[in-house]
């Protein structure tokens with residue numbers, strides 16, 4: 001079975017299964033009102049679950065509402081560990097499918113919808129643009145190093161290599177000199193953000 005077909009089937013399987021959810025990350029973490037444990041995220045199936053990560057300032061893909069408030073149960077590892085299981089909720093404020101806040105009280109979440117202003121929207125926009133540039137740079141570097149390594153290996157195998165004369169090979173000299181060039185390349189491009197690494201593991 002071709003890999004592409006397998007990927008499509010796996011995706012369909014994941015979307016049908018009950019285990020799929022999205023994660024809303026709190027920045028900064030929210031202290032549990034019950035035990036004070038810093039809670040970094042909440043998982044939710046309230047949107048169109050696709051194993052996506054969201055923060056305040058992100059557009060919710062497949063948001064079930066255009067604007068309004070959605071309740072979600074908040075799991076606290078601290079309370080669970082000490083068995084003080086009082087159920088907590090958080091409320092998402094969603095404004096034109098944009099997540100604009102997460103609150104302990106529904107009234108606060110409702111109130112938030114009235115205070116979204118243009119300066120905040122610009123901040124969200126700037127953050128996304130900056131993130132896109134970072135990803136662009138990272139991809140360009142990874143692609144460039146892979147391309148150069150591949151060219152080098154092709155030329156080396158056909159015996160027509162003039163390594164010192166080619167600037168492309170000079171740029172990746174530390175990779176070429178490594179015992180395991182591909183491994184070195186992978187290490188060079190390791191995600192700085194641990195969330196990006198889990199992204200690799202989740203890739204379907």
Ligand SMILES: [Zn+2]
Pocket residue numbers: 032033034035036037076077078079080
């Ligand atoms: Zn707690």
